[in-house]
Amino acid sequence: MNENLDASPDASHDAPSDVHVIGGGLGGLAAAALVARAGRTATVYERRGRLGGRATTDWKDGFGFNQGPHALYLGGEANRILQSIGIRPSGRSPSTKGAFMVNGNVAGLAPGGPTSLLRSPLLGWKDKLELGRIMARLGRLETARLASLTVNEWVDDLTRRPRVRDVLHTLIRLTTYTNAPDELSAEVALMQVQMGLGKGVIYLDGGWAQLVDALAATPGVRRVHGDPVTELPDAPTVIIATGGPQAAEALTGVSVEVGPIAEVSVLDVGLERPPQRNLVLGVDPPMYLSNHGFPDGMVPDGASSVSVSEYLTTEMTPSRDRLQAFLSHAGIAPDAIVTERYLHRMTAVTAIPVAALGGLSGRPTGAVPGHPGVHLVGDWVGPRGHLADAVLASAEDAAAAALRHLDRLPAIR
Numbered sequence: 216m217n218e219n220l221d222a223s224p225d226a227s228h229d230a231p232s233d234v235h236v237i238g239g240g241l242g243g244l245a246a247a248a249l250v251a252r253a254g255r256t257a258t259v260y261e262r263r264g265r266l267g268g269r270a271t272t273d274w275k276d277g278f279g280f281n282q283g284p285h286a287l288y289l290g291g292e293a294n295r296i297l298q299s300i301g302i303r304p305s306g307r308s309p310s311t312k313g314a315f316m317v318n319g320n321v322a323g324l325a326p327g328g329p330t331s332l333l334r335s336p337l338l339g340w341k342d343k344l345e346l347g348r349i350m351a352r353l354g355r356l357e358t359a360r361l362a363s364l365t366v367n368e369w370v371d372d373l374t375r376r377p378r379v380r381d382v383l384h385t386l387i388r389l390t391t392y393t394n395a396p397d398e399l400s401a402e403v404a405l406m407q408v409q410m411g412l413g414k415g416v417i418y419l420d421g422g423w424a425q426l427v428d429a430l431a432a433t434p435g436v437r438r439v440h441g442d443p444v445t446e447l448p449d450a451p452t453v454i455i456a457t458g459g460p461q462a463a464e465a466l467t468g469v470s471v472e473v474g475p476i477a478e479v480s481v482l483d484v485g486l487e488r489p490p491q492r493n494l495v496l497g498v499d500p501p502m503y504l505s506n507h508g509f510p511d512g513m514v515p516d517g518a519s520s521v522s523v524s525e526y527l528t529t530e531m532t533p534s535r536d537r538l539q540a541f542l543s544h545a546g547i548a549p550d551a552i553v554t555e556r557y558l559h560r561m562t563a564v565t566a567i568p569v570a571a572l573g574g575l576s577g578r579p580t581g582a583v584p585g586h587p588g589v590h591l592v593g594d595w596v597g598p599r600g601h602l603a604d605a606v607l608a609s610a611e612d613a614a615a616a617a618l619r620h621l622d623r624l625p626a627i628r
């Protein structure tokens with residue numbers, strides 16, 4: 216069973232290392248692995264007792280639960296970068312057979328793609344024609360042209376039909392993990408929907424700990440844990456991968472303008488048998504349920520698990536009762552539940568890319584003014600990707616910048 220590789224005491228704070236990486240989540244580990252693959256050494260400093268941050272997998276009563284439902288986009292930056300260093304994520308594509316839920320009522324359909332969406336009883340025939348027209352165009356639209364439009368502005372431009380708007384917003388919430396249509400850049404929404412409808416996603420065998428373990432095991436990556444780093448180390452090359460902008464600012468003293476946080480509450484449930492439905496998308500309320508028990512090594516034989524999330528807005532207070540109500544409306548019988556794990560408030564994205572800042576290109580670069588040799592990593596950094604794709608893309612940029620900096624050092628000295 217995968218235990219997220221406890222941070223190993225294989226390096227001390229004094230061990231000489233080419234690159235110091237602060238933060239042992241996916242971003243810090245990926246940056247360290249990329250540095251190590253290029254023949255340099257990297258030491259990862261993690262404040263907690265285990266590596267992985269928001270990509271850890273917890274075990275309860277034989278059930279593996281990620282920190283909320285996690286899907287790896289096969290067409291995204293994370294998969295490409297992992298493959299480039301010889302890590303081939305293993306997992307399975309989720310079944311798309313499921314339903315929409317409106318006001319507690321399930322409207323049966325399989326929202327797996329344009330054709331199945333069009334069979335939905337949620338939509339009248341005019342809605343279906345309109346949605347079909349829009350879906351046929353989505354794959355061809357250029358994402359960057361939408362950078363300065365909000366999701367609301369874009370969807371309002373696409374259609375006047377309320378139900379079609381509802382369906383588009385539901386798909387955008389699902390693929391962006393964000394419920395801020397009046398701020399999120401439509402560029403990101405389109406990018407994620409295109410990837411979702413294109414190559415799709417996989418849920419990982421053994422959970423996201425699979426990635427954490429593979430990155431941490433890269434030869435040349437050293438790990439130190441237990442204490443937070445409270446000031447920038449006196450080292451020539453430092454990568455800050457501490458999660459969000461505030462934690463980075465605490466170390467650099469440099470503040471940057473970014474979008475708001477995106478948060479969710481999550482109820483993971485271990486089941487003694489597979490659920491009736493693999494996917495239930497809440498049109499109203501903004502929630503979704505998905506089956507997470509089918510990848511290898513996640514549940515005991517014959518058992519299953521589902522995860523229910525609610526996309527929180529700034530005004531909302533998380534509620535376990537709402538998640539439980541959604542679960543029961545989705546047809547999960549109480550007698551099938553073996554175990555539960557509730558996450559009250561989780562950060563899905565530390566700072567979303569907003570239209571007001573020009574979308575992805577408005578996110579801060581990985582460079583830190585006044586601190587040559589210091590580079591930033593995170594879901595809020597750099598012009599590429601969203602969620603873990605942004606994390607790994609910024610890790611790739613930071614590792615490349617750190618290696619260039621190291622190569623120039625003799626000349627600088």
Ligand SMILES: Cc1cc2nc3c(=O)[nH]c(=O)nc-3n(C[C@H](O)[C@H](O)[C@H](O)COP(=O)(O)OP(=O)(O)OC[C@H]3O[C@@H](n4cnc5c(N)ncnc54)[C@H](O)[C@@H]3O)c2cc1C
Pocket residue numbers: 237238239240241242243260261262263266267268269270282283284285286287288392442443444445456457458459462479481561562563564592593594601602603604606
């Ligand atoms: C509910 C949920 C669902 C998600 N679903 C998806 C999904 O489907 N697809 C997807 O691509 N992404 C998804 N994500 C996002 C993904 O999990 C994150 O983008 C990614 O794990 C973030 O990695 P990170 O390394 O940037 O940050 P973190 O995981 O936050 O890691 C930062 C690390 O730095 C450490 N740290 C902080 N400060 C210090 C310090 N001063 N000294 C030492 N260490 C420090 C922390 O302890 C932590 O381990 C989801 C996230 C959540 C919460």
